Amino acid sequence: MNMMTNLMTSINLIAGTIVTASSHHWLMAWAGLELNMLSILTFIMKPKNPRATEAAIKYFLTQTIASTMMLFSGTVNAIQTGQWNISQMTDKYACTILILAMTMKIGAAPIHFWLPEVMQGSSTMTAMIIASWQKIAPISILFMTYNHLPPKIMVIIGIASATIGGWGGINQTQLRKLMAYSSISNIGWTMVIFTASPHTATLNIAIYMIMIIPAFMLIKKMSLKTLRDSSTTWTSSPLASTMLALMLLSLSGLPPLTGFAPKILILNELIMQNLTPIATIMAMISLISLFFYVRTTYITTMTTPPIMTLTSMKWRLTQSQQKLTSMLMPLSLMTLLITPILTSMT
Secondary structure, three states, X not given: OOHHHHHHHHHHHHHHHHHHHHOOEHHHHHHHHXXXXXXXXXXXXXXXXXXXXXXXXXXXXXXXXXXXXXXXXXXXXXXXHOOOEHHHOOOHHHHHHHHHHHHHHHOOOOOOOHHHHHHHXXXXXXXXXXXXXXXXXXXXXXXXXXXXXXXXXXXXXXHXXXXXXXXXXXOOOEHHHHHHHHHHHHHHHHHHHHOOOHHHHHHHHHHHHHHHHHXXXXXXXXXXXEHHHHOOHHHOOHHHHHHHHXXXXXXXXXXXXXXXXXXXXXXXXXXXXXXXXXXXXXHHHHHHHHHHHHHHHHHXXXXXXXXXXXXXXXXOOOHHHHHHHHHHHXXXXXXXXXXXXXXXXX
């Protein structure tokens, strides 16, 4: 892909998300989602191998069905209420269809099966885009309609996503699949709190993006594919290996790292809403995710065999990548101290 094609595709990818997030009409929201989907397909198919083609087909079919369901829910609501405005989604049947469509869009349970396969078949940077940027448009639609979404369905989807994200990650040795199940688990936390406090849910997604982007960038530059590869990174760069381990622990929500902030805010909000049983369930489910993150960290930092001979560097970060990664790392590790400020914002 030449530079001009890459630039145009990236602009369309960003423009599609902005159109969806800023629109109030269902047809415009649908058009933005389609523009966004067609742009990301170009990045998925870029490696020119059968796995990438398979991932692109799976992504295309899933997103097309989800967009069709979303447009159908808007049509049903317009027939019942005479309104095409997104914020006027008042029909319960249309709201249920919309939740299923957005669940499919972002890869939440029970329609999550496409996400690990698509991320495994894509390149590392494309998988990063799918796990972060591609969630903005569906979350913005949910944010505009949260007043009318059924809370029980959202909580059920959230608990199921957190459970499946934890259990699925335990069996994985491929890092991109492991990050996919991490994304599913994080979406579960977002869906649980969405109807009670949409601002906290949005904050959770934002902090997750801040944490996952530098983690993917390090995985890319260290050429990591599996957990076995991560066990030999210490000889190439001890600092990068340590930072990757800390960022994985931050993604797990282990205090005192950044990932603990959104989880404690969500649990606090659930308790304030008299949903203590749900908060207890989510806290217990998070231990499953914590297990496979700690296992990954253990493999990365504590199982390196003794190597007496000098080894050369297998990779180096360019200057621009060093600057971007060094800017994002402190945000993904050391922003727990501003949790009181985040509480006042939400």
